[in-house]
Amino acid sequence: MRLPSAYALTATLAFASVGSAQVVDADLVGTWATKANKTLTGPGFYDPVGDNMIEPSRPGISYSFTSDGFYEEAYYRAISNPANPSCPGAIMQWQHGSYVIGSDGSLTMTPIAVDGRQLLSQPCQNKNSIYTRYNTTEKMKAYRVYTDPYHGVARLDLTEFDGKIMQPMYLVYSPPTMLPTQTLNPTLAAGATSTSKAKRDVPREVPSNFKMGVQSQVMNPDRWWWMGLTFTGIGGLLYFGPRRMGMQL
Numbered sequence: 001m002r003l004p005s006a007y008a009l010t011a012t013l014a015f016a017s018v019g020s021a022q023v024v025d026a027d028l029v030g031t032w033a034t035k036a037n038k039t040l041t042g043p044g045f046y047d048p049v050g051d052n053m054i055e056p057s058r059p060g061i062s063y064s065f066t067s068d069g070f071y072e073e074a075y076y077r078a079i080s081n082p083a084n085p086s087c088p089g090a091i092m093q094w095q096h097g098s099y100v101i102g103s104d105g106s107l108t109m110t111p112i113a114v115d116g117r118q119l120l121s122q123p124c125q126n127k128n129s130i131y132t133r134y135n136t137t138e139k140m141k142a143y144r145v146y147t148d149p150y151h152g153v154a155r156l157d158l159t160e161f162d163g164k165i166m167q168p169m170y171l172v173y174s175p176p177t178m179l180p181t182q183t184l185n186p187t188l189a190a191g192a193t194s195t196s197k198a199k200r201d202v203p204r205e206v207p208s209n210f211k212m213g214v215q216s217q218v219m220n221p222d223r224w225w226w227m228g229l230t231f232t233g234i235g236g237l238l239y240f241g242p243r244r245m246g247m248q249l
């Protein structure tokens with residue numbers, strides 16, 4: 001079976017979101033963010049040209065939704081370190097793709113698999129930050145848009161599938177501030193649709209000034225993937241390479 005190219009995939013997703021959307025909800029359209037309002041979707045969080053994530057000044061979550069079925073998500077939070085509570089880590093995640101509101105009121109967000117990015121920094125466990133692809137479909141059981149009684153602004157509550165309600169988000173921009181909604185990283189995309197799971201298993205290391213909010217080096221997960229192969233040596237390459245990458249030789 002031939003794999004679709006990234007563009008074909010995008011077109012399919014876009015078509016699917018329009019074609020199968022049960023409900024259109026203008027109230028959802030816009031950029032939403034948790035209270036600190038420093039983690040926001042758009043070019044301030046992920047730079048697709050340099051393939052860099054830009055560390056916000058405060059942790060938070062942001063989602064954007066368009067009226068034609070696209071979404072984008074920015075996530076930045078600290079992660080605890082049980083072994084050494086005074087040395088937490090941080091994680092940044094970015095995805096975009098298409099969403100569908102189900103007739104049951106659920107909200108399903110399907111990312112463009114090759115575009116998502118994650119940057120994980122755990123300075124006490126690993127002196128380098130780890131930059132990888134990120135691809136997670138999110139299914140929200142429900143969502144609710146209403147005027148927050150205390151702040152008097154539009155508020156979005158997302159209910160996760162286990163019933164847990166996420167931190168409230170407030171409307172920041174309408175129309176939303178987002179990166180282009182088509183595939184941004186088509187490099188290796190045709191292969192990547194089948195291989196990036198394998199790729200994810202191999203962390204790509206980047207210089208660790210992540211905590212400073214500065215990344216001195218252009219990040220390119222595809223290049224790191226290939227560089228990583230050379231570190232495993234020729235034997236490793238022969239043994240792991242083609243099989244783990246699912247390469248069609």
Ligand SMILES: *[C@@H]1O[C@H](CO)[C@@H](O)[C@H](O)[C@H]1NC(C)=O
Pocket residue numbers: 037170172
């Ligand atoms: C959130 O931050 C954005 C960008 O700095 C700003 O335009 C907006 O007014 C802020 N909104 C609130 C509610 O603070």
Ligand SMILES: *[C@@H]1O[C@H](CO)[C@@H](O)[C@H](O)[C@H]1NC(C)=O
Pocket residue numbers: 113114135136137192193194195196197
């Ligand atoms: C992305 O995630 C979806 C849902 O979990 C999965 O079906 C798909 O194979 C993944 N794609 C890649 C390229 O990892």
